Amino acid sequence: MPLISNTPVEKMTEPYPRRWWALIVLCLSLLIVVMANTSLIVAAPDMTTDLSLSSSDLQWVIDGYTVPYAALMLLLGAIGDKYSRRGALVVGLLVFAGGSVMGSMVDQTGLVIAARAIMGVGAAVVMPATLSLLVAIFPKRERTRAITAWTATSGLAIALGPLLAGWLLEDHAWGSTFLINVPIAVVAVLGAFVLVPPSKAARMGRIDYVGGLLSIVSVASLVYAIIEGPHFGWGKAPIAAAVIAGVGFVAFTLWELRHPHPMLDVRKFTQRAFSGSMLAVLFFFGTFGSIYYSTQFLQFVLGYNALETGIRLLPLAGAVFVGAAVTGRLTPRLGVKAMVLPGMVLGTVGVFLLTQIDRSSTYTDFLPSLLLLGFAIGLSVSPATDTIMGSFPESELGVGGGANDTSLELGGALGIAVLGSLLGTTYKDKLTDLVGGHLPAATLDTAKESVGAGLAVADQVAKAPNGGPQQAQALVDAVNESFAHGVAHTSLIGGIIMAVGALIVLVVLPGRKAAETQRQEEAADAAREPAEVS
Numbered sequence: 001m002p003l004i005s006n007t008p009v010e011k012m013t014e015p016y017p018r019r020w021w022a023l024i025v026l027c028l029s030l031l032i033v034v035m036a037n038t039s040l041i042v043a044a045p046d047m048t049t050d051l052s053l054s055s056s057d058l059q060w061v062i063d064g065y066t067v068p069y070a071a072l073m074l075l076l077g078a079i080g081d082k083y084s085r086r087g088a089l090v091v092g093l094l095v096f097a098g099g100s101v102m103g104s105m106v107d108q109t110g111l112v113i114a115a116r117a118i119m120g121v122g123a124a125v126v127m128p129a130t131l132s133l134l135v136a137i138f139p140k141r142e143r144t145r146a147i148t149a150w151t152a153t154s155g156l157a158i159a160l161g162p163l164l165a166g167w168l169l170e171d172h173a174w175g176s177t178f179l180i181n182v183p184i185a186v187v188a189v190l191g192a193f194v195l196v197p198p199s200k201a202a203r204m205g206r207i208d209y210v211g212g213l214l215s216i217v218s219v220a221s222l223v224y225a226i227i228e229g230p231h232f233g234w235g236k237a238p239i240a241a242a243v244i245a246g247v248g249f250v251a252f253t254l255w256e257l258r259h260p261h262p263m264l265d266v267r268k269f270t271q272r273a274f275s276g277s278m279l280a281v282l283f284f285f286g287t288f289g290s291i292y293y294s295t296q297f298l299q300f301v302l303g304y305n306a307l308e309t310g311i312r313l314l315p316l317a318g319a320v321f322v323g324a325a326v327t328g329r330l331t332p333r334l335g336v337k338a339m340v341l342p343g344m345v346l347g348t349v350g351v352f353l354l355t356q357i358d359r360s361s362t363y364t365d366f367l368p369s370l371l372l373l374g375f376a377i378g379l380s381v382s383p384a385t386d387t388i389m390g391s392f393p394e395s396e397l398g399v400g401g402g403a404n405d406t407s408l409e410l411g412g413a414l415g416i417a418v419l420g421s422l423l424g425t426t427y428k429d430k431l432t433d434l435v436g437g438h439l440p441a442a443t444l445d446t447a448k449e450s451v452g453a454g455l456a457v458a459d460q461v462a463k464a465p466n467g468g469p470q471q472a473q474a475l476v477d478a479v480n481e482s483f484a485h486g487v488a489h490t491s492l493i494g495g496i497i498m499a500v501g502a503l504i505v506l507v508v509l510p511g512r513k514a515a516e517t518q519r520q521e522e523a524a525d526a527a528r529e530p531a532e533v534s
Contacts, residue, residue, distance in 0.1 A: 009136045023149060026130040041292065062416075078208075081204055086197070131385070164180050218248030293490065350370075447475070
């Protein structure tokens with residue numbers, strides 16, 4: 001067998017013999033894309049101090065990655081289908097690694113955001129390429145297991161990112177956390193040439209660049225509005241972005257309905273299996289938001305450093321693996337709905353458990369929620385992704401991966417932005433009630449910016465001539481109580497939204513028999529098409 005894999009998948013008469021080794025490369029590529037955000041969670045406090053970041057700055061350091069990542073996946077997935085899926089994977093990894101190196105070297109806020117944006121572009125190439133290559137390489141009978149392993153990798157990244165970042169932050173500056181990605185990207189690039197075969201769509205028409213441009217404008221505007229509006233107020237910019245997104249999606253839909261070779265056939269949303277799976281992936285936003293603010297509680301209120309926080313997220317990753325193992329065995333027997341719906345219910349319960357958090361809560365109070373959230377992700381996301389990818393023909397696998405990953409990323413952005421904004425508002429109101437009459441207005445405004453800012457103000461109060469340890473401890477207690485109240489209140493709203501989402505998915509997602517009937521009808525239609533064309 002040659003060292004470099006050069007035989008295209010399309011010319012193979014038997015399943016690719018090194019496909020499980022190739023899956024390792026695809027999972028490594030996915031790993032760094034997810035770790036780029038999870039590692040930043042624990043590095044954020046050091047970055048905030050070193051770069052003197054405002055809350056707006058920090059938000060865009062985080063989401064400078066999200067906007068290009070979510071907006072570009074659909075078009076870049078189609079380009080990978082057309083020209084080379086393996087080539088897209090390699091190019092995306094190199095761009096991602098370049099942005100990571102840049103992020104480790106710069107010391108200005110604008111340049112850090114630019115580096116994160118470059119990483120987001122690379123991720124937008126990598127993510128759909130991993131899924132399209134996976135589906136192209138694996139035969140149908142093994143595809144569910146492969147996608148299950150792919151999903152479980154996301155769970156590993158949720159814990160591994162903070163763990164590695166925390167270990168580096170013990171002795172190095174925050175810039176070192178960007179470099180976590182580089183050696184993994186290099187290994188993945190080498191592995192792509194050796195283990196991943198070339199692949200591209202055999203009968204793909206011209207790329208619908210107009211539809212691609214409309215999707216970029218629509219998704220980018222929507223993500224911008226989601227990020228900017230809830231956090232910093234619905235001024236002219238986020239309102240304009242929301243309007244552009246709405247108009248853009250209408251224009252995209254009308255264009256795609258009339259185009260002979262659409263970027264994304266929007267008629268797929270009339271298929272209950274496809275639309276139900278997309279909604280299930282999207283409605284998991286509550287889990288991402290909950291993990292985000294639970295991590296903040298562990299760091300700021302319970303006082304764990306970055307490494308200790310990463311260690312305490314390991315049960316979450318383990319639960320994802322367990323959920324993925326269960327769904328891998330049971331989905332073929334029970335069907336997609338029987339896995340996705342219980343997963344959504346368990347995720348909802350996990351979020352509702354956080355309504356019991358208060359100032360005296362410890363890590364053990366978070367552990368049941370983390371376990372349920374991880375198990376829910378592992379149980380539901382894999383069969384939903386498998387269903388979404390199964391809805392696309394071979395010529396549109398990259399687009400299918402882009403659609404799945406865009407929905408997942410929109411869910412994550414919604415969870416962090418909406419629930420994070422609600423948490424911030426609740427924290428501010430509660431802190432004002434507790435200490436509003438005991439602090440100068442300017443000092444109170446600073447303390448209300450975030451839990452980290454509130455604790456920093458307490459440090460200043462301890463050192464001030466008119467303050468002291470007793471006053472500082474009173475402020476610390478108020479900050480902790482306010483943040484805990486925010487977590488509980490936000491979890492109630494997030495749980496209600498997820499419960500509504502579970503009910504919607506219950507109605508939309510077909511049962512096993514209905515899904516099988518639909519697949520048979522689609523297969524019959526596809527078999528008739530060549531005869532009709534001729």
